[in-house]
Amino acid sequence: MSSPSFPEQPSDDAALDQIGPALSRLRRRAPASSKDLSRNLVLNVIADAPGETTVGRLAAEMGVAQPVASRTVAACIEDGLLRRTASQIDGRRTVLELTEHGEAERSRFAAEQRKAFQEITAAWSPEERIQFARLLARYGADATAWSRKQASSRDRTSGAALLRER
Numbered sequence: 001m002s003s004p005s006f007p008e009q010p011s012d013d014a015a016l017d018q019i020g021p022a023l024s025r026l027r028r029r030a031p032a033s034s035k036d037l038s039r040n041l042v043l044n045v046i047a048d049a050p051g052e053t054t055v056g057r058l059a060a061e062m063g064v065a066q067p068v069a070s071r072t073v074a075a076c077i078e079d080g081l082l083r084r085t086a087s088q089i090d091g092r093r094t095v096l097e098l099t100e101h102g103e104a105e106r107s108r109f110a111a112e113q114r115k116a117f118q119e120i121t122a123a124w125s126p127e128e129r130i131q132f133a134r135l136l137a138r139y140g141a142d143a144t145a146w147s148r149k150q151a152s153s154r155d156r157t158s159g160a161a162l163l164r165e166r
Contacts, residue, residue: 038072040109043081043102048144052087052095060151081105 010018045061046053053061059069073096076082081102087093098106121129 035075036109039076039079039081039105042069042072042076043098043106043109046082046096046098047103047106052089052093054093054095058096061147076102 009015041062042058045058049057049061055069055073056066058073059066062069073082077084079101080099082096083099084094085097087095117133118129121132124132
């Protein structure tokens with residue numbers, strides 16, 4: 001499974017050290033404007049999130065400050081990609097939902113990304129391409145679960161600290 005760009009396979013440690021920079025390059029090389037990248041991220045987070053998504057939850061999932069998420073959400077609402085609705089769990093809260101246009105844009109982004117993936121991996125065997133796609137999807141799902149577990153742990157720790165202060 002060698003690639004023309006990497007004639008020699010790096011050691012295991014060197015390969016693992018390349019993960020962060022490689023993921024960063026993937027993000028920078030996506031075939032879209034930075035506006036599209038932000039919107040795609042927002043649409044995917046909302047579509048993939050279990051339950052209802054507030055702007056605060058979106059900000060936490062994206063790893064950005066709430067004002068940053070609010071500005072992106074406002075732009076998405078203005079463009080008809082999202083709508084604000086009352087929570088079905090707590091009517092005092094406002095939650096975000098994708099519109100039909102938002103779903104269509106999400107599908108368009110996915111098609112563009114698939115096309116880019118196929119072009120980038122054109123020299124790979126079909127087996128390598130599928131194996132990498134499956135592992136990358138698995139990594140994404142596991143990273144989401146890990147991130148939520150970390151956030152939950154931080155929330156419990158900070159909640160316990162608040163109780164001790166009282």
